Amino acid sequence: MSPPAADSTAPRIPQEIAEAAMEWWVELQSEPVTADMQAACLLWRQAQPEHEQAWQIILGAHGRLRASGLPSALAHATLTAPRRRPQRRKAIKTLVALAFVGSAALTARHQGIVTPWLADYRSGVGQRRDILLADGSQVALDTGTALDVRFDEHARCLRLLVGQIHIATAPDSARPFFVDTAQGRAQALGTRFTVRQDEGYSRVAVFEGAVALTPRLGGQRRVLAAGEQAGFDLQAIGPSSTASDSAAAWRQGMLIALDMRLDDFLAELGRYRSGWVICDPQVAALRVSGSFPLADTDRALEALANTLPVEIAWRTRYWVAVRPPQGAG
Amino acid sequence: MADDALHSFTSLYTEHHGWLKDWLRRRLASGDQAADLAHDTFLRVLSQREPVVPDTPRAFLTTIAQRVLASHFRRQYLEQAWLEVLAQQPELAAPSEETRALWLEALCEIDRLLDTLPPLVRKAFLLSQLDGLSHAEVAAELGISIATVKRHIVKAGTLLYFAQ
Numbered sequence: 001m002s003p004p005a006a007d008s009t010a011p012r013i014p015q016e017i018a019e020a021a022m023e024w025w026v027e028l029q030s031e032p033v034t035a036d037m038q039a040a041c042l043l044w045r046q047a048q049p050e051h052e053q054a055w056q057i058i059l060g061a062h063g064r065l066r067a068s069g070l071p072s073a074l075a076h077a078t079l080t081a082p083r084r085r086p087q088r089r090k091a092i093k094t095l096v097a098l099a100f101v102g103s104a105a106l107t108a109r110h111q112g113i114v115t116p117w118l119a120d121y122r123s124g125v126g127q128r129r130d131i132l133l134a135d136g137s138q139v140a141l142d143t144g145t146a147l148d149v150r151f152d153e154h155a156r157c158l159r160l161l162v163g164q165i166h167i168a169t170a171p172d173s174a175r176p177f178f179v180d181t182a183q184g185r186a187q188a189l190g191t192r193f194t195v196r197q198d199e200g201y202s203r204v205a206v207f208e209g210a211v212a213l214t215p216r217l218g219g220q221r222r223v224l225a226a227g228e229q230a231g232f233d234l235q236a237i238g239p240s241s242t243a244s245d246s247a248a249a250w251r252q253g254m255l256i257a258l259d260m261r262l263d264d265f266l267a268e269l270g271r272y273r274s275g276w277v278i279c280d281p282q283v284a285a286l287r288v289s290g291s292f293p294l295a296d297t298d299r300a301l302e303a304l305a306n307t308l309p310v311e312i313a314w315r316t317r318y319w320v321a322v323r324p325p326q327g328a329g
Numbered sequence: 330m331a332d333d334a335l336h337s338f339t340s341l342y343t344e345h346h347g348w349l350k351d352w353l354r355r356r357l358a359s360g361d362q363a364a365d366l367a368h369d370t371f372l373r374v375l376s377q378r379e380p381v382v383p384d385t386p387r388a389f390l391t392t393i394a395q396r397v398l399a400s401h402f403r404r405q406y407l408e409q410a411w412l413e414v415l416a417q418q419p420e421l422a423a424p425s426e427e428t429r430a431l432w433l434e435a436l437c438e439i440d441r442l443l444d445t446l447p448p449l450v451r452k453a454f455l456l457s458q459l460d461g462l463s464h465a466e467v468a469a470e471l472g473i474s475i476a477t478v479k480r481h482i483v484k485a486g487t488l489l490y491f492a493q
Contacts (some may be wrong), residue, residue, distance in 0.1 A: 018491045022483040028481075031463055054491075061490035063458060070432050072460050078407050078436050080445070080452040112472040122431070275368065278339075318368045319342065 018042070021054035064148070067120070067328055088200060119146035126272050126294070130252065136170035137177070141232075142196075142250050143272045145267075151175075164196040166248050170207075172213050173225035183234050184215035189223070196247055205229035217321045255292045255300070262286040262308070274307045275318025282324050283310050341386055342371055349390050356398060365400055370394045404437055411436065440493045443485055453478050454485035 024041045027033075045052045076326075123129045123141040131139050134151055141147060147161025156177045158165070169177050169188045177188040179195045181202035186195055189208025195202065204211055206224045214221045215236045224230055229243035246256035255272075257265050262283035270277040272294045286308050292300035300321060305312050313321040347366060353370075354363035373393050411433060424432075443451050449471065456467045457478070468475045 013491055018487045019483060022486040022490070023479075025481045025486065026464075026482050029457070029464070032464070058486065058490050062458060065489075066461075068427070068435055069433070069458065070435055072431065073418060074411065074414050074456075075436065075439075075455055075459055076452070078410040080448045080455065197390055208455070315343070316346070316364065316368075319346075 010063055013050060015056065017048075017050050017054050018057075021051065021058055025057070025058050036108055064119070084100045120147075120149050123163070125274050126297075128294075133170075135172055135175075136171075138168045139253050140166040142166070160195050160197045160202075162197050164194060164250070166192075166194045166251055168192045182216075183232055184213065184218075186213040187214070201231055201233055203229065203231040205247050207245060207248065208244065249291070250294060252293050255294055257288045257290055257292070258275070260288045262304075262310075262322070269300060275316075276317075276320070277301070278321040280321065280323035283308070283322060286310070338371075341374070341390075345386055345390055346371070348387065349394060352391065353394060353398070357401075362401075366394070366397050369397045373397065389424060400441065403440065407437055407440060408433065419461055439489060442489050446485055446488070449473075450481040453481035454489070457482050458486065 024044060027037060030040055044057050044121060057286055067082070079207070097258065121131055121141060123143060125144045127141075127143060129141040129145075131141070133139060133149060133156070137149070137156070139158070142164035145165060146161040146173075147163075147165060148159040148161065150157045150159070156172065156175050158167075158177075158179045160179055160181050165179070167177075167179070167188065169191055171190065174296050177183045179186045179188070181195065181197045181198075182200040185202050186193070186202075189210040189212060191206065191211055193204060193206045193211050195204050195210070204213060204224060206226050206228055208226050210225050211222045212221055213232055213233055215232045215237060218236050220237065222230070222237050222240075224240060224294060227243055228240045229247065230240045231238045243256075246258065251255040255265075255268060257268075259286065260268075263279040264278045264280045265288045269292070288304070288308070290303070290307070292303065294300075299313050304310055304322065309323050309325060311325040315321070332435045333422060340408060349370060350360075350363050352366045353361055353366050357363050357366070370393050373396070374390070443454075453467055453471060453473070456462045457464065462470070464478050467478045471478070
């Protein structure tokens with residue numbers, strides 16, 4: 001399992017460009033805004049691709065802040081009061097009262113990835129969530145997923161920030177249905193499919209209908225038919241392979257392995273747990289087949305020890321190593 | 330991660346995890362929290378993506394653990410302030426637990442990103458960008474000039490909007 005990512009795939013905007021973009025943003029919110037000022041701002045945005053990127057980042061982040069529904073009174077009371085030393089005893093009582101909030105927040109933190117803040121829809125590690133979109137499309141969020149939804153009169157657009165989703169689209173001939181990832185775009189052509197955002201890589205599997213893939217920086221576009229899956233990075237789409245429904249078994253709370261390498265299997269299982277699952281290189285190439293319940297990944301790990309020549313070593317609940325048996329024998 | 334780095338991380342974890350948990354437990358109310366924060370500390374070590382072979386591993390871990398503790402206490406403070414607001418304005422308690430959990434997480438994230446800024450700068454930013462007040466209205470509310478309001482918004486926005 002790879003270490004948690006500290007950064008995201010989006011390019012980093014230089015500080016001075018970020019500041020300049022904020023200055024333009026603030027100017028355009030002044031009263032009155034003249035046509036000259038708007039024209040000058042547009043010129044600045046067009047001067048360099050990074051200017052436009054910075055502008056779009058502000059638009060997106062500001063939109064999410066406004067759409068978060070965060071009550072003003074709450075934000076001001078908590079964020080703009082002068083700092084004071086936390087009162088230990090009171091704080092402990094608060095923690096008890098807020099046990100539900102605490103556990104949700106801890107889960108997100110233990111995911112190790114900084115979940116894109118204020119995403120429209122999210123699921124924590126080990127959670128799955130079903131949502132119904134305004135057009136009747138159904139979306140299932142797999143473990144550790146963050147998703148933004150933007151619908152307007154021209155298009156239905158999802159942005160998968162991290163994790164995996166399964167989509168059953170509702171028909172709407174007037175508005176195309178897109179899923180954007182860091183690497184590019186998948187357009188639904190009447191369909192049921194999954195999209196997954198890994199680090200530096202996106203994957204799409206189609207179960208019904210078809211999906212058109214377009215990497216962000218590559219002109220090449222390819223249509224995947226039902227039963228096909230493929231991955232893509234910023235430039236290119238990888239070879240297609242067969243997509244079986246077992247790839248979406250997570251929706252039923254199962255992980256189905258068919259002759260899967262043990263290290264791949266553990267990486268997959270690890271997405272549903274907090275902490276790390278370490279695979280010893282000596283056993284990495286062993287093969288795993290079977291169905292495993294995602295609700296109890298501890299049990300899934302123990303089950304491995306019954307069928308494979310491996311031992312499960314628990315250091316803490318966050319740290320598990322799968323290795324060759326090292327017992328008395 | 331390279332095998333070497335993973336190996337040195339593993340040995341750091343194996344040799345010092347118990348000690349770190351004890352160190353944290355002495356500063357916290359419960360053992361469960363100590364386990365969680367020890368985990369957070371190692372997570373930060375990992376995400377720095379640097380070879381973990383400090384000459385003085387415990388001093389190294391303590392430095393990072395202190396940062397983890399500070400944000401833990403800050404979070405407790407935010408939760409406390411938040412409960413007080415909910416107590417005064419019960420209508421805010423109406424949304425689902427999930428919505429409230431997301432709000433709290435957003436608050437903590439904003440708080441963390443704007444950590445270095447004084448309350449007045451945060452306030453100017455929130456009044457303009459969250460509440461949608463005009464620059465003149467923000468200036469009147471805070472008793473500062475419009476130019477200062479703009480400067481505050483630029484400062485906070487550069488930190489918050491461009492956070493990855």
